Amino acid sequence: MSANFIKAIINWISRSKLSVLGGIILSVLTPVLLVSIFFDIQGNVQNPYFGFLIYLILGPLFILGIIFLLIGSFVSRGKEDIGLFTFEYLEEQFNRPGRYSRIRRHLLLTVSITLFTLFLVGLVSYTGFHYTESTAFCGQFCHQVMEPAYSTYKNSPHSQISCVECHIGKSSQWLVRAKFSGAKQLLAVMTDSYPRPIPQPVTTLRPERETCEQCHRPAMFHGDKLYIKNRFLPDESNTHVQTALLMRVGSGGYKGMKAHGIHWHVSEDHQISYRHTDEKQEKITQILLHNDGKEIIFNKKDANSPLSKSKQGQVRKMDCMDCHNRPTHVFKSPDQALDEKMVTGVISPSIPFIKKKSLEVITQKHASSEIAMLTISRTLKEWYSENYPDFIQQQGNKALLDSAIQGAQEAYTENVFHDMNVTWGTYKDFIGHQDGTGCFRCHNEDFESDTGQIITNECDTCHIILAENEPASHVLRLLKNTQ
Template sequence: MAFWGKNKNKETNPESREERKKTGIIKRLWQKVRNIDWKDPVTRWKLMFISLITLIVVGAGGYGAIALTNSPAFCSSCHEMAPEYSTFTASAHNNITCVQCHIKPGAINMLTHKMKSMKEVYYHVTGVPKQIVQTEDEAVSDENCLQCHSKNRLVTPSGDLKVNHKGHLEEGVPCISCHAGVVHAKMAARGINTDEVRGEYTKEKAEKIMEKKYLSPNMGSCIDCHDKVNKGEKPWKDVAYLVPPNPEEMEKKLEENTKKVSDKTELTEPAANQSEEAGIAEHYEQTQKLILQAIGKQQKNVKISMACETCHKSTAIPKNHQTANWNNNHGGTAVVKLDQCMECHQDSKWKRDIPKEDIVSILKLGNEKKKYTPNYALAKEESRINKFCSACHTDRPDSHVDSDQWLTAHAGKAKTADQKVQCFVCHDQEKPKSDSTHAKAPTDVYCQYCHRTGFKNDVKTN
């Protein structure tokens, strides 16, 4: 401890080499500290000087480490973050840092997050997860969004939606319930950021992934949430409702469920299949009810309306929909402008869950909109499998009156080729095929069941 001055007791209390060996290094240091004259003003000045230098070094080092780990460049240094980083650079938020969204404002939150992030270093060294997903305790908070965005905003980028942002926030609905894909295009939910495709990502390739339907709020999310509110629920209270499911946790649950099923009798499997079929049927029926409500055919006991004009301004009722008898005469328009019809009436628009995708196919095909060529077979198939179309197509048309009367009177309604085409939307000409490659008609009644000799000037249905 020469810095503190010569030990005055050294001559009076000499230590032999053997005695120093017996005393541990920690004990010897402690003895020297105890021997320091803390009442000496020079000693206290030296202590303050060393403390100040230490504080500066530690502070500067800590600030430098935090600044380094806060930069997007640091995030990109790990190969497993390639999908997230490349989509970030291709997004409208590429002028801010990752932490401005992923860490709540405040020094305490910053330090706490850095401590928690040590597990990411552990995963990086020992084994990266198959898929990077946002965990429930790390969901982007409203505090982060409101650093830049106002909750009093009255307009949306599309110019069509009319959303009461303030009302949603005051009700406790988080921003990410609608805007989860604004930066990373919902990669985790789409399943396109797994370990086997991380090498495929660059900024240029990420631009092909940033499709508008994944960046903008998903209509299915709005519908699902509004439907639950009408049932008295507040689904956003559960954070798991807001973040994509962790695939590894899902695998564990699947293994546990499989084990439970295998431990039971063989009769459990048919019961499970029946339960699954019942669940699908219930979901289908619920979707149909929502669609009927949206087109104004079902408005009972509704707190939040599902009608289009509730959330949309310009697309409430398109001009061509306002023509006389549109419900019965829209088939021709559907064939010619099917791509425009699907902008609103596509099944995926009504679903909250996003289907899994193949990254190779996306990169190969890109997100360029292909020009649609009028295709009757495609329009007919869509009318049969699309839930919005089938909401009405599964009902018996008013023109068909009673079956016994219609059976002998329908010939006059199917004289021309155009009239026959309308029939073939719901009916097949030949006996329907049982394989899964053909869309099932709303009815199993087909023409050749009675007209076995065929027709004059047959109209091809595909």
């Protein structure tokens, strides 16, 4: 009977304490794992710690259970030899007449148990692997550390793609690097030894050009593109102004069409690399351009010596990240953050001086987010009841002010993260030329080749300025056909 067989298995397991322990672990964990994985796959539990518990604690424990069981029953045999699963046992069973159907049942049972265990191991490893690749694990598990990266990601055009799609490249070599780096990071979090803020640029797991090119192909871009920026001035009526730029987005070159414009830098036909002497890659001393087999070296003119030809620092090959270093973790300036809230109407531009007043309070130094929230709310309420009591009394305006306060608070919490020492301007965006960085790291008159060639910094090379901070600009009215 199979009952005997099960008894034999139990005997077999109970020969050593280790395999008993393994057996207990397995019998407890099997139902728990099955149910939790089912819930996890269904997406019923949103808590990021749930996945951690199943896949990084219970899953490995389950596999440990199997290892204990196997070591216990095969290696540390007890006195009594059960003889189950040995050749002698099988031979005996097969040779005895009438035993054949019984052995078949036993074999079937053994195979089923083994298959079921393998299935569960496979399920735990597969879903567990996916868990460590999930946005919940990367973005929310080490909540405090990842909060700046995660909350900016959620507000970005890339919020629907997962962290690993950018941070882990395609090759298996990347995967190993990622897992090692991940383990190191977990350790740093556990021992509280991670840098605050996480320095820019990231040294490990920095996205590669090929990663972006899975979705975007600058070779296929062409032409110019209109960029319109909405701004509000810090005056009484929060005057709405617009900047319109025709961006020379250009192309990386494709099928006979030559590379041109901004994406000329990422063409196959030439390479640009540069030498920088600081970790932030802002202090560039030399730019090397390989073009049609020719090499042009641009050296930085120094205040004292005509051209610096020092070989100090590191050389980096230019790629997407030298301009798009903030494609998804976009930290805004206080001005931009408020303008965005005003365009979407969270902060109503009909409240007098709201831009000026909220800008003042969100750029003050606050000791913590909680204090900042209270200060923003109190300062604005007090200022308006003192200076615009009539406005606040009017119907509906109190609600407008409340919404504006909330908008100013969000502008703050979306960009300033006290626990990680991230404040306004901690992370620089290289896409434009704020504070002379970004494009102007190279596009400035200080670089010169031996033949006297300089790197262009004519405004029109990169964009045509159609309007700059203009209220009701002529160009935009023309475009909207509202002359």
